[in-house]
Amino acid sequence: MPDSLAARTATAPAPAGPFVPPPNLYVSTHPAVQHKLALLRTESTEPKKFRELVREISWLVGYEALADAKIEPIEVRTPLETTPGARLADRIGLIPILRAGLGMVDAMLELMPTAEVWHLGLFRDERTLRPVEYYNKLPDTATVDVCLILDPMLATGGSATAAIEVLKHWGARRIKLLNLIAAPEGVTAVSTAHPDVPIYCAALDRQLNEKGYILPGLGDAGDRQFGTYKHS
Numbered sequence: 001m002p003d004s005l006a007a008r009t010a011t012a013p014a015p016a017g018p019f020v021p022p023p024n025l026y027v028s029t030h031p032a033v034q035h036k037l038a039l040l041r042t043e044s045t046e047p048k049k050f051r052e053l054v055r056e057i058s059w060l061v062g063y064e065a066l067a068d069a070k071i072e073p074i075e076v077r078t079p080l081e082t083t084p085g086a087r088l089a090d091r092i093g094l095i096p097i098l099r100a101g102l103g104m105v106d107a108m109l110e111l112m113p114t115a116e117v118w119h120l121g122l123f124r125d126e127r128t129l130r131p132v133e134y135y136n137k138l139p140d141t142a143t144v145d146v147c148l149i150l151d152p153m154l155a156t157g158g159s160a161t162a163a164i165e166v167l168k169h170w171g172a173r174r175i176k177l178l179n180l181i182a183a184p185e186g187v188t189a190v191s192t193a194h195p196d197v198p199i200y201c202a203a204l205d206r207q208l209n210e211k212g213y214i215l216p217g218l219g220d221a222g223d224r225q226f227g228t229y230k231h232s
Contacts, residue, residue: 005100019184022191024037026064026200027182033060033202040180041218047227051103054152054225057180057202058107064175065200066092067172086183088112093144096168097151097159099134100222104150105177116128116144120166124157133166142171149175154182155214157189164194180221181205183214 021027028034039045040053069090079209092115096102107114121135147167154160160177167175176192179201185208187199205214218224 019188021204022187022195024191024195025182025187026198027204027205028061028064028200028202030060030064033057036060037180037202041216043219044222047225050224054103054180054221055107058104058150058178059110061178061180061202062104062108062111062148065178065198069146073197088114092116092142093118093147094174095147095149095163097122097137097149097163100152100220100225101150103221103225104152104180108148108150108178113146120149120163122162132204133162136166138166138170138189142173144172146174146176147172149177151177152180153214153217154179154186154190154199155208155212156183157186157193160186160190161193164190164197168194176200181214181217183208 040050040057045053069088069092071086072089074085074087075082077083090167092112094105094108094115095113096105096117096119098119098121101205105117109117118139119135119137120133122133139197149163149167150162151160154177160179162175164175164177175194175197177197177199179199180202182201183205184200187204190197190199206219207215209215213219224226
């Protein structure tokens with residue numbers, strides 16, 4: 001079952017006019033993100049380096065996305081005296097979209113070691129061209145306060161919109177979408193269907209091509225991470 005739903009689709013909508021970024025879109029301007037993103041895009045970047053860059057950029061984007069995480073006060077003892085401190089109060093859930101989203105998990109666990117990880121798999125039905133859920137490891141009821149959907153590419157927004165719908169039905173109270181690269185078409189689809197869900201990404205690219213690939217993009221994130229692009 002392909003994971004390329006998030007990277008391409010045959011029904012990519014054509015932009016209706018000039019794209020106006022919605023208020024729920026946050027594009028990183030951090031110099032380190034931009035430097036690493038250029039390496040990630042480069043065609044000659046091999047899978048090992050590509051995976052490393054996915055992890056590094058995910059950490060930086062995730063850091064920005066969690067800036068409003070709730071904390072609670074505590075007291076800690078230093079070698080010299082007692083001082084006020086803080087600890088994370090929000091329960092964080094990570095939901096990687098299989099398979100490309102797996103490459104973002106370790107970075108987020110470095111940021112939030114106590115986060116729960118729940119996998120969600122979606123693929124495109126070639127007859128209806130709609131996302132179909134084929135794997136869901138969510139527990140019966142929501143066990144976290146904030147859900148972070150992890151998917152490197154936001155192309156048409158079909159898989160992201162479907163994932164958000166699944167999480168809302170599950171009972172998730174706060175949801176954030178983390179991508180490395182987004183297309184205007186995908187941002188519009190997600191923000192129209194779910195304006196309450198913030199979208200964090202490293203770059204907002206120009207558009208989708210006729211095959212639904214993000215331009216300039218980086219190709220298929222799953223294939224490039226796992227070295228399968230030569231055989232696809």
